[in-house]
Amino acid sequence: MNIQRTAGALLAVTLFITAAGAQGSAPTPAKPTVVQVNLNEWTMGLESMKVTGPVTFAVTNTGKYPHALAVEGKIGGKDFEISTGWLKAGEKTTLTIDLPAGTYNAYCPVPGHEGKGMKSDLTFQ
Ligand SMILES: [Cu+2]
Numbered sequence: 001m002n003i004q005r006t007a008g009a010l011l012a013v014t015l016f017i018t019a020a021g022a023q024g025s026a027p028t029p030a031k032p033t034v035v036q037v038n039l040n041e042w043t044m045g046l047e048s049m050k051v052t053g054p055v056t057f058a059v060t061n062t063g064k065y066p067h068a069l070a071v072e073g074k075i076g077g078k079d080f081e082i083s084t085g086w087l088k089a090g091e092k093t094t095l096t097i098d099l100p101a102g103t104y105n106a107y108c109p110v111p112g113h114e115g116k117g118m119k120s121d122l123t124f125q
Helices: 002-013
Strands: 016-019 033-039 049-051 055-061 070-075 078-083 092-098 102-107 119-124
Touching: 033 049, 078 092
Parallel strands: 033 055, 049 119
Antiparallel strands: 016 092, 055 092, 070 078, 070 102, 102 119
16 A cells, blocks of 8 residues: 555656556556565665666565565655565565666665665665
8 A cells, every 4th residue: 555655646756666566557668677686684685776767676585584675765855665565585576666866765664674784775877
């Protein structure tokens, strides 16, 4: 539900989002670059990554605890946040996003995990 609400709010700034399980009818402007992300204790596997959108994050939980990929930041002065659902050990999903150039925060929204190091800058160039 959080993803749906965020996607609606961001249509005004022409952000294109799809997520596994989300109902999306927005056109895909370009073929996304696929980036593998392995979530593990306690890293996002992103290492201050720079990407050019649109990007499909192919997310795998290679750890033993639940993890997820969330991206937050500001677009036009407004806060936004999108996230995959929680992935159990071994589970995979995808998250396709295209954001204006800028640096955003990627982190794991499972309580306590960000503080243990599951966070990274994520720059769209
Ligand atoms: Cu986590």
